Amino acid sequence: MKATQPLHRSATTTPNVIATIMGDRKRTWGEVRNRVARLAGALQKMGVGKGDRVGILALNSDRYLEFYFAVWWTGGAVVPMNLRWSPAENAYSLNDSNAKILFTDRAFTPAIPAIQAEAKDLETLVFLDDGDVPEGMLAYEDLIASNEPVADASGSGDDMAGIFYTGGTTGFPKGVVLPHRAIWFNGMACSKLFHIEAGDKYLHIAPMFHLADGAGSLATSMVGATHVFEPMFTPAGAIAACENYKPTHALMVPTMIGMVLADPSFSVDKLSSIKTLIYGASPMPEGLLIQTLKTLPSIGLVQGYGQTELAPIASVMPAAYHVLEGDKSGKLRSAGLPAYGVTIRIADEDGNDVPRGEVGEIVVSGPGTMTEYWNRPEETAAVLKDGEVYTGDGAYMDEDGFVFIVDRLKDMIITGGENVFSAEVENTLSNHPAVAGAVVIGIPSEKWGEAVHAIVIKKEGAEVTDQALMDFCKEHIANYKIPRSVEFRTEPFPLSGAGKIMKKDLREPYWKGHGRGVA
């Protein structure tokens, strides 16, 4: 099981099929393999060999995909860096992984000096963008042109294929070590679960450093379909990319989908090439999900749930269950069924199975599991036990095997001895017509230990009072779950690089000087 296997299959089987399209630039699978083998030759000359880490900090591009394969081809490991990180965090990940080489592009050139100042092992910078090459950097295309193809020296099975940093933004990130089997497996499983076949076109619109995009990317390579690239997400850019490239598949985080639907340039027609729209990386508010279903009835919506520690897929909510009526309805708020090849169980605090329907922690096993957190044996031991990954997500499984996530365990609010799942309250609030976004957290309460607190962004032009929102909740959820306080906010919620709302940042001001950790 090699992460380079999909490239070999596609280049050997259909060398003349288009592999990558970026703007006017098109390359076949045969060309991509040849370029990857040359770039690997260049990396080997720089000293990259088995297990050596190579960083990348860049927007989406066809070369980002080649980078992944070329590093694997040398036997090395990729270190894809989060676009939202500060230079200090970027330097931290390079130092932590001892990366000597960093690939970057024009968007990140201004940040490079600050990173270089702190990244102690960094020796070589490769510029993978078009146009003038900044001083002190090597030109990507020169490396390809001036090297001969080398033989694939890729690792396989449990050999390290990459270190994917997770967390961060505040506090330093953990490096998730993913082996070749995990990368390969996600391509294999997601090709089935996302219904990607030869002849399809996958749009990279979510950032390529993140494994949410990775799942679709690997699946696309696995079947020899075509990759198309948009450098970074903007609502209008995403819509234009759909018009221009006519992709059959795309993956977006829920926030992106909301922005696309709300964009002035949006029309249903412009997205008509899409057969399957995959969403994931953060929960989709039910209101937005229903809006998407109703607005785009001919598109198959598929939810992927997972985490970096699983490379990433754990469960998939099939398109057939994205319905509001009929015998497949009632699953809409579910994260779907365990992905084929993956076993999910719901465990109590001692790791034993809870009875069906009760809430516990999602525990996942299968070929996609990480091998460790890099250089963090204690944190590894807390999460990876007997080959199972303890996800930290609270959920129950229904009689049909569907997983319903109730909350991150650490986001669960314990108020007066009752468990409140913030996600449930957020879903309720999101169904109010005046609410554009809602985050629910626990804040310190002398009386209840924690009190339910809502932070709400109103829709443009909409008016609503805190009392009106509490009354609305009262109609839908139990009394103890109703927010005891509501705060209105005008600026967007703080997001991680993957588009997740950073609840710990929202909790922090309330908990200063109190005992609860905010992570």
Place this chain on the structure above:
Amino acid sequence: MKATQPLHRSATTTPNVIATIMGDRKRTWGEVRNRVARLAGALQKMGVGKGDRVGILALNSDRYLEFYFAVWWTGGAVVPMNLRWSPAENAYSLNDSNAKILFTDRAFTPAIPAIQAEAKDLETLVFLDDGDVPEGMLAYEDLIASNEPVADASGSGDDMAGIFYTGGTTGFPKGVVLPHRAIWFNGMACSKLFHIEAGDKYLHIAPMFHLADGAGSLATSMVGATHVFEPMFTPAGAIAACENYKPTHALMVPTMIGMVLADPSFSVDKLSSIKTLIYGASPMPEGLLIQTLKTLPSIGLVQGYGQTELAPIASVMPAAYHVLEGDKSGKLRSAGLPAYGVTIRIADEDGNDVPRGEVGEIVVSGPGTMTEYWNRPEETAAVLKDGEVYTGDGAYMDEDGFVFIVDRLKDMIITGGENVFSAEVENTLSNHPAVAGAVVIGIPSEKWGEAVHAIVIKKEGAEVTDQALMDFCKEHIANYKIPRSVEFRTEPFPLSGAGKIMKKDLREPYWKGHGRGVA
């Protein structure tokens, strides 16, 4: 990657979904897992542990499936035995694999004493059939009833999951050692390639000892679909099983399909539940393939090509290309595209890639490859090189990546310096209206080295002369490929346990006293 993973996923996700149906007996995935864990407990008490081999010689049944999982659950390795073997061959495989335990049923009880007499390590017999238990055998259901479930002690990755004997019938068989990853991978890949999903029903009608059935079986378990079982193939029994069980998927070897279509009880209606009919394990004569297409236009035909050394899948010919006209036509004689996860290249005698379109040997890599031939390092080294399996099959790949098998390399006839692919001549003969079956072999010729010789079975009531067949060939293929002699035969061709025509048996009388090996 454990071979038991599909059972865990299905039993954990949907414990109440029906896993197996045999006659009136139905069991859920939860029940099957519990029974497997108990049977594994019984096996452990008999001393079965990591890597220990356990034999089975039995017709298809729900218990055959449980046997596979229970042996894996102990960490042991299955040794499924060929139903057509002689007692001497059966004893050989037990001796070669040092199996101490043999599971068997009523059909094979009469053969047991002769096997016991020669199988030096055999200590324990388990009777997995219903009704009275023969003296000296343990009762399968007693083992389950009298043991508690044990924890899964399965191997994974490269650990041995089974020894699958191949060859045989004349000469002694070779034991193909397949690891857990190979078994697991075939379930994963075939679930996509055969379009098997939860809710589907797979009919075991080909013998379960053979990996042709294994591919569909593993895929069925992988997605938590339902297995239905017919003890052994008869044309009327297969048709009745389709009527009774309403399977959505079935795998048959081409000979079986021909017999089903020709059976007096056949009607299109009776097979109407089948969405996908998978065929493989031997080449399908083009005449029969076209007849099947025309007779069953609403069934998706999917060809699987592979071999035991690949556990077994190498390539798959999708249903969409089983058409006689339109832009997807012209591939009908192909073995399809490399399976997802599998890389196929066509190599010359030195192992180098041949130019596209030229004939060479099919060389396969991927997670499905065997680890070795048991106790046969020289034969292993000849077939498994740098992780690639050299299949011994001659083929070319077209521009679209479709593999066209021309012959087993050893069945290729070299006549007057020209290569003749026996399969091509057989296909031509099979299109003649009087021909029920045709085998083409090389026989000794002083003038040409080898001469093309055809052995033909006429359709009932049909008349045709050898000259008429030669004339027919002349219309379709080059002169040097035309049989120089035709022999008519009334008895069926000798078949291997997997339903393959044993060409070496047909060659043997001609080559006695000549130099060419007949294998």
